[in-house]
Amino acid sequence: MAHEILAATNAVVTLDAAIPGIVWPWLVTVNMWAKSIGTGVIFMLFMLLRMYPEQAGKLRLPTAIVAFVFINIFLLFTLADLHQPFRMWHIFVYSNWTSAIAIGSFMASTFLGLLTFLGYLAYKKDYVMFDKVLLWTTILAIPVTLYTAGLMAQCTARELWQMPTESAQMILAALLSGSAFMILMGGSKLNDEAKNTLSVVLGLSALMAFIIYMSEYIFGPMKAEEVAATIDYVKSGGQYSVMFWLGQWMAYLLPMLFIVLSRTSKSESILKLAAILALVGLAIVKHVWLMIPQLLPMS
């Protein structure tokens, strides 16, 4: 609609204050990426313990440590992104319960507490209690993964971010990064069958995420002019176009291809390459999707 008006009126903005530009910078990309790994490895450990209890048992402590580290990275970058980081405690004292940020802060803090406890239990080799706590940690990991999608959905100004697609993408990102990290971390602790299972999770989550991105890329602009204008930043060339396609290839297409290759050639090296590409590519994909809605003029 708007582009037809542009042609008819030749309207040009000749004076306006600069738009805020990038409000949520790369710090937020790292935030989302680290959270995906932190929750994803918990999902994977939960699955592996049920399917391959003997081998996955050796991964209890390493997984708890990895999840603890990445959730701390996530929280650290969240804090670093605040303009008033020393007021962080306001969230817990003046909580606004309609805000995904407030709810997410409580959930992430509880999640970190459970991860610390899991680490302690794994260190003490109390595996019965570990598995009980892991169940609740895994359940909590779901909303911890999803709340960022809720936050993005609450950004009324950014039409591109819709809750149904963002929540699916968040869960898929956690499965993708969790399986990729577990493939790298598993090493000799996991047998071929367990690695095959992880590669299936990695491949399917890559496929599903790619389908959603392509659906938004192709069909999103047909529904809303703001989405069309936003997607245009990746369609019309430039750095975000390059980054978008680089991310799609690295995070989804190449890992899918390499997983097939690794299974046919029984090569663990190719599988590890797929995992590394997926982890790096995911950060690029998330960064592009975070940036492009912020380029749109709001006034």
Place this chain on the structure above:
Amino acid sequence: MQLGFLVDLHLCMGCKGCEVACKVENEVPLSTWRLRVKYVDVGTFPETKRTFTPLRCNHCENAPCERICPVSALHYLENGIVNIDKERCIGCAGCVMACPYGAIYIDPQTQTADKCTFCAHRVASSMMPACVVACPVQANIFGDLDDPTSNISKYIQVSQGGVQVRKPEKGTNPHHYYVGGGNVTLNPLASHRTNGHSLFNKITTLPVGGHH
């Protein structure tokens, strides 16, 4: 009471008196604006004209900024104003991301969110907002939308179909109205933004609190 704002774009001549008055009244730092007037040039030379659109917080009934703020720094006053408590703000910029009107910014001096408050401090003392007082052509009309005898209510009644809000599809129910607006003035996607094609391209910002 539900305070609201209406700008008659037929009257606005882009003098920026409102902008300056707002800056002075609220001590808005350099490089930031609570209120600004957007110029859009329409047509092809020599058949051209310039439109002026004052832009400020819309004080939405269903404000995305209030909903997303984790610490309720953005909150409603009883008179309908969406106010901000800068002492409580943690600077997460969620409100900046949520506002569909680009009306919120991070104050470079306090590192907290800031925006137009309809001059809530003046309203509390029964004074008009600074921009209303400064406007030489009374293009800014401010008052109680719940009072049918207020100027703004009468203006809306008279203008009827000519009253518009920005981005109604967002469901924010703004309490800021425009008369004489159109797609070019109210829809940011209906005009080009060409680099190097705007007035005052060389705007520079002074170092905060420093010498120059």
